[in-house]
Amino acid sequence: MRSVQIHNGHFLTLSRGEEVTSSIQEFCESQKMHWALIQAIGAVEDVEIGYYDAPSREYVFIQDDGPFEVASLSGNVAELDEEPVVHLHAVLSRADRTLGCIGGHLRSARVSLTLEVCLWEVSQPLVREFDDETGLDLIEL
Numbered sequence: 001m002r003s004v005q006i007h008n009g010h011f012l013t014l015s016r017g018e019e020v021t022s023s024i025q026e027f028c029e030s031q032k033m034h035w036a037l038i039q040a041i042g043a044v045e046d047v048e049i050g051y052y053d054a055p056s057r058e059y060v061f062i063q064d065d066g067p068f069e070v071a072s073l074s075g076n077v078a079e080l081d082e083e084p085v086v087h088l089h090a091v092l093s094r095a096d097r098t099l100g101c102i103g104g105h106l107r108s109a110r111v112s113l114t115l116e117v118c119l120w121e122v123s124q125p126l127v128r129e130f131d132d133e134t135g136l137d138l139i140e141l
Contacts, residue, residue: 001013001014001015001018001023001027002015003027006118008120008121009033009036009118009119009120009121010027010031010033010118010119010121011116011117011118011119012024012027012115012116012117012118012119013114013115013116013117014042014111014114014115014117015111015114016111016112016113016114017110017111018110018111018115019108019109019110019111020040020044020073020088020106020108020109020110020111020115021086021088021106021107021108021109022108024038024086024088024117024119025084025085025086027119028077028084028086028119029083029084032084033077033084033119033121034077034078034079034083034084034125034126035077035078035079035121035122035123035124035125035126036076036077036119036120036121036122037074037075037076037077037119037120037122038073038074038075038076038077038086038088038117038118038119038120039073039074039117039118039120040070040073040074040115040116040117040118041070041072041073041115041116042070042073042111042113042114042115042116043067043068043069043070043095043111043112043113043114043115044066044067044068044070044092044109044110044111044112044115045065045066045067045068045109045110045112046063046065046066046108046109046110047063047064047065047066047068047092047102047106047108047109047110048061048062048063048106048107048108048109049061049062049064049090049092049102049103049104049105049106049107049109050062050104050105050107051104051105052105052136054134057134057135059105059107061105061107062102064102066092066094066095066112067095067112068092068093068094068095068102068109068112069092069093069094069095070090070091070092070093070115071090071091071092071093071101072090072091073088073089073090073091073106073115073117074088074089074090075087075088075089075106076126076139077119077126078126078127078128078139079125079126079127079128080127080128080137085128085137087105088105088106089103089104089105089106090103090104090106090109091103092109124141126139127139127140128140
């Protein structure tokens with residue numbers, strides 16, 4: 001990973017083979033970045049993506065080898081127990097002739113070519129707290 005500080009945060013480039021979520025998480029921890037918005041584009045493979053099933057209160061994930069073009073990747077960094085937590089969602093376009101898309105909560109993905117990530121720091125504390133009704137750690141404002 002390479003990074004440069006920009007006006008309101010950091011711009012990262014992740015290289016082939018790097019795991020997306022853990023790489024961003026480790027960067028945020030190293031920079032003590034607890035509150036941010038995330039945008040990214042690039043290409044990934046070995047994806048684990050899914051959704052939160054409210055009745056069962058569990059995430060449901062599928063795995064797909066890809067490769068995929070990252071049509072959209074967005075998310076945030078918020079605190080949970082005073083530590084930064086990266087939360088990502090993505091729309092991924094198949095790189096084959098089917099041109100289908102998959103999308104949802106991105107648990108993991110490996111960069112297949114490159115991933116260009118912008119982390120926009122925010123000054124308002126974004127803090128997650130457990131919500132009994134949903135079973136999720138939601139941002140409390």
